[in-house]
Amino acid sequence: MELKQLTLAMFVIRKEGEGLKESPEDVGIVIEGVEVLHDLTSVASACALLLGLIYALNLAYPKPLRFTFEVFQKIFMQLDQHKMSPKVQNLFGRLQTSQ
Structure with missing residues (x-):
């Protein structure tokens, strides 16, 4: 490409x-x-x-990658964690319980 x-x-x-x-x-x-x-x-x-x-x-995050970038931002970089979308919040919860 x-x-x-x-x-x-x-x-x-x-x-x-x-x-x-x-x-x-x-x-x-x-x-x-x-x-x-x-x-x-x-x-x-x-x-x-x-x-x-x-x-x-x-x-703005590209639409096809918006959740990927949101995970980078809010879970990995721990920026604006209090404003997670429901989809990312669900993933974050599952990651927390798997530890």
Whole structure:
């Protein structure tokens, strides 16, 4: 898929034949088809920076991924936990009881 077609995305580039244990060659973020960050240290830092960019630029989550981003924001990053959608609240409850 071309970058121009992406609304909001993270990308990971690996050398051919390398496994998941090796560090990626590049990790970056694309917003509205434009590569806004690259050469990030890890996928985890890219997730945190992506959430920061969404907040700073006041962007809406893409509809197909809104619950995924809500889980990142409210469960993993623990931001605005008191405003969870019922679907995410249900997942959070199940995660709490499985510990």
